[in-house]
Amino acid sequence: MEMQIKSKKRVQQLAEIYTAKNEVILITDLIKDLSEKIDSKFLEPSCGNGNFLCEILNRRLLRLKKTYKKKMDFEFFLIKATASLYGIDIDKDNIVETKNRMFKTIANYKNNINNEKIFIILKKILDTNILIGDALKENTDLFSSGDDLIFINYTSPKMFYFKKIFYNFNDLKLNITKPIKTEKITYYLDL
Ligand SMILES: C[S@@+](CC[C@H](N)C(=O)[O-])C[C@H]1O[C@@H](n2cnc3c(N)ncnc32)[C@H](O)[C@@H]1O
Secondary structure, three states, X not given: XXXXXXXXXXXXXXOOOOOXXXXXXXXXXXXXXXXXXXXXXXXXXXXXXXXXXXXXXXXXXXXXXXXXXXXXHHHHHHHHHXXXXXXXXXXXXXXXXXXXHHHHHHHOOHHHOOOOHHHHHHHHHHHHHEEEOOOOOOOOOOOOOOOOOEEEXXXXXXXXXXXXXXXXXXXXXXXXXXXXXXXXXXXXXXO
């Protein structure tokens, strides 16, 4: 049976009631085109154990499998599909579970992947995109630092290459879109 709560204490402390699978499907259907678009960006600011992120990732994987028969193409677009999904949750266990579930979703498609390095790269991307943090924290200090959440925009200026651009989540909330750092363009297997 599907469990929507872990404990009464966690419901009280974290408002932690997971969305049921059928509701996740119905809600994601409302944004069907965007959810399946390989590199459209999603940030779930209270992602729980990853119900929505896994649903979106799975839809994208199905699409990738149909579209890209060459493994190199599949790998490149898989990185794009994963790197455009972001999550925050205040609870460490939820973040660990989200990352594990997303990784398992990807591992179901291992036959479409040629280079084992892809799994290491995707683990690194999940570590930088799915973060422990307080998404509601009010922070109006332009020069804040320390526990700020940093997100990476994985842009791809050309096929098989990525360029990482780093943003402070606090800046983005204040509509400041100036990056804090930009890295040089990198071949996808060297990410
Ligand atoms: C109602 S659950 C929803 C989980 C998931 N989005 C889903 O639909 O299955 C709310 C989630 O918000 C997280 N949460 C509570 N306060 C938060 C905060 N200030 N910042 C980030 N996450 C928070 C909880 O840990 C919990 O996982």
